[in-house]
Amino acid sequence: xxxxxxxxxxxxxxxxxxxxxxxxxxxxxxxxxxxxxxxxxxxxxxxxxxxxxxxxxxxxxxxxxxxxxxxxxxxxxxxxxxxxxxxxxxxxxxxxxxxxxxxxxxxxxxxxxxxxxxxxxxxxxxxxxxxxxxxxxxxxxxxxxxxxxxxxxxxxxxxxxxxxxxxxxxxxxxxxxxxxxxxxxxxxxxxxxxxxxxxxxxxxxxxxxxxxxxxxxxxxxxxxxxxxxxxxxxxxxxxxxxxxxxxxxxxxxxxxxxxxxxxxxx
Numbered sequence: 001x002x003x004x005x006x007x008x009x010x011x012x013x014x015x016x017x018x019x020x021x022x023x024x025x026x027x028x029x030x031x032x033x034x035x036x037x038x039x040x041x042x043x044x045x046x047x048x049x050x051x052x053x054x055x056x057x058x059x060x061x062x063x064x065x066x067x068x069x070x071x072x073x074x075x076x077x078x079x080x081x082x083x084x085x086x087x088x089x090x091x092x093x094x095x096x097x098x099x100x101x102x103x104x105x106x107x108x109x110x111x112x113x114x115x116x117x118x119x120x121x122x123x124x125x126x127x128x129x130x131x132x133x134x135x136x137x138x139x140x141x142x143x144x145x146x147x148x149x150x151x152x153x154x155x156x157x158x159x160x161x162x163x164x165x166x167x168x169x170x171x172x173x174x175x176x177x178x179x180x181x182x183x184x185x186x187x188x189x190x191x192x193x194x195x196x197x198x199x200x201x202x203x204x205x206x207x208x209x210x211x212x213x214x215x216x217x218x219x220x221x222x223x224x225x226x227x228x229x230x231x232x233x234x235x236x237x238x239x240x241x242x243x244x245x246x247x248x249x250x251x252x253x254x255x256x257x258x259x260x261x262x263x264x265x266x
Contacts, residue, residue, distance in 0.1 A: 007089040007257035010116030046164025050082020068106035089257035121252030127221035137177035153205035176227040180219040188215035192227035201238035
């Protein structure tokens with residue numbers, strides 16, 4: 001069990017950041033704060049922008065079952081698939097023990113694990129990497145490259161990733177999104193954005209053919225460096241997949257709540 005305040009911060013950062021991301025895709029998107037559930041659903045092809053998360057602290061087993069059924073009903077009402085994000089440390093001991101069983105009864109299947117992370121680590125020095133130059137994503141072709149790297153890394157069709165970022169004025173101007181470029185080819189990417197006084201890290205990815213060379217860490221440091229320099233923030237937060245989690249402690253992040261991502265059963 002981690003510090004509960006850090007776990008609450010992690011959940012609240014998701015809800016706040018995804019409100020901005022989802023409304024950027026569609027000003028009429030489903031953005032609601034219901035009892036115990038935050039809905040942040042763009043209903044676009046990029047599944048990460050289709051999100052429901054549980055928000056109550058100390059949820060017991062009975063309430064968990066109710067909320068999972070409510071979340072699944074919301075997800076089934078949508079055109080495009082997405083994920084339910086569950087921050088395990090917001091549940092009480094009994095609810096955590098029955099989470100998998102209760103999710104299955106609600107028609108949900110565990111998609112992949114993750115972890116919330118945060119740290120008072122800013123500013124960070126401007127990074128260098130012998131293989132990379134860094135380019136800020138300020139044009140449509142940059143956003144397409146950023147989206148394509150994420151699609152390849154996470155196994156999405158290219159058009160799904162592009163639907164999440166294409167032609168975004170927000171990403172070109174208010175997000176500190178950077179590409180790591182090797183010999184003229186974008187191979188890694190990371191983004192930061194100020195969210196309620198923190199610098200929130202998003203969509204870190206490396207082309208699968210060029211992983212394990214320190215590219216993700218370098219481009220994440222670049223996005224943190226530039227975001228902190230522009231905003232003056234000193235604390236950063238993120239949500240890591242299991243594959244990406246080893247990168248961030250080297251930068252200064254510490255884990256808080258373990259997370260589970262759920263999708264609807266086929």
